[in-house]
Amino acid sequence: MQLFVGSVICVLLSLSFPGIVSKLENNITQCGDFFFQGKAPVFPDILNDSITQNDSYEIICQTYKNKSRFATLYNTTNKIPVFSAYKYTGTYQTTNRLGQMGQLWMTESQLEPSGAEMSEPFVKQARNQDYWIKKNVYTCTPGALFPISHAADNETAESTLTLTNSVPLKDDFREGLWSLVENTTKEDMDINCRDNNNNIVAYVLTGAIAGNNKMNNRVNIPTLVWTAFCCFNKETLYSRGFWAENKPEKKTEIKLKSLKVVQEYLKKKFGKPVELFSNNCSVNASQLKPILNESQCHNKCHPLLQYVTEFIHYILNDIILQGISNMLVSTE
Template sequence: MLGLLLLQVLASCLWLGHSEVVTSFGSCHGFFSDRIPPNNALNPQNPAWICQHFNNSYHYATLYDRDRRIPVYSAYKYEPGPGNRSKLWYAEPQVGVSPYSKDIDTEKSIRNRYKITLQQIGQSQAINQDYNNLQGLDRGHLSPSGHQSGNNSKWATFTLTNIVPQNSALNKGQWNIYQSKTMPQHTKDCTTTYVITGAVPGNTYISNNRVNVPSHIWSAACCQTNTIRRTWAVIAENNRNQVQNLTRSQLEGNLTQLYGRGQVSLFHSACPP
């Protein structure tokens, strides 16, 4: 009887330790327009809902695919500003199998702090060595550091739970132009802009089939001005240096077909189609 009670207590502790990532975006709904995330049509079979936490603050939200070891999407507020890019890459202790800290951290620090192996860290997420010796691919941010302000927010984007293998020409070419030039043009009169950037799983993998290479990269935004809301969206095949401009409803239609899990809805209905 005592043994059964101890098992129940242990199970409860493990569940509570995972509360930041496995149940909902409860701690970081503020990164979604009207506090409503996309519907379940994007959810993978083995998801982790991550409120990306660094230095005592939440910086964006990520729906993560533990099996494919890539994010499904990251959601954030577009708030570009000064700050430095991180020189380090981080992992997410919460995605593991034990109730670890909710702060992203370096692999070395996680190993030393919790006395676990690199293999244990990598059971449900990508690790640095997965991205070694890439050919024609970059570490592609879904929530880019350039859309954040301040060192902490910029550094928080350098976690591998926010990274996908992205075509190098696309990442350095048209996708970079969209992020660094088109977005500032679209948001000139916006008081608040909510962004959701995602990746459609592909049929190929890197690192001995550990990390999926997406077939498409996509992004959508909902902007609030002083008088109205408006939306825009883009999608790119992850083997071509080309970005296609779409409406929100067009992108949702494309994603509905590409994911094949039902009708996709990215924003609350207050954001126009």
């Protein structure tokens, strides 16, 4: 009876906030344009060729108000995401107080077991009760991997408030150091992630590494969180990232790390190499094609091509000038 009552309370809590109507897919790139060059990251034994490697992981296309907003790889055993992937295109100024303490977050109905027999809900995912019905001794609150502060509009901001996009973060860490990381990353992308039309575009992955403790004996508390982005910067590529342990730390500024350093660190944690972005977000001609339309391209599709073109012009001009000079000498 206690189990039944508790389950009813959980259901009522989840119904008191509109649920995010998402889709579960077999291939994470089917969720939308959230991955650089359309290629998903590679996590050995977890995600390869855009497909999960065992039954503990679910691909969630986070859909809100009939639009796919971002993609999440979710660990149903730990009840936290491995990462969320989204496309950063700048932010809007919001007056909403979204994500405040005690607010009920959305849950994913399609993760629940289906069938005629009654079963305990939230077997595969976190629930609001894990955070707020009984004060958890770890003093954690949901930390959205795709943060509200990186949303391009109000509806996308609302869509981030789902527990399948969140991990338990220490209160002081969430409001302190990790908030600083999110703001610093945003400022860096605003400056350095510009396409040829000066629009802000960046592909972002933010994830967590599971720890040894569980909140409410259900939801894994990650030991650290990480983030990385890859983008075009006019005629080159640019990437940065950061990671931090899930604990309070007083800092007023940080310096973002190179993608190479972030991936080397994740390699130590996962025990195998990871590839967050296609070709490690490095420069080659095929990757630079999407910067410009063919009509805009001319000699600007690749810096080397531009250099060669300018060199040829220089040689031709020199030959012409030398010819004119010779003609003048012959006339004299």
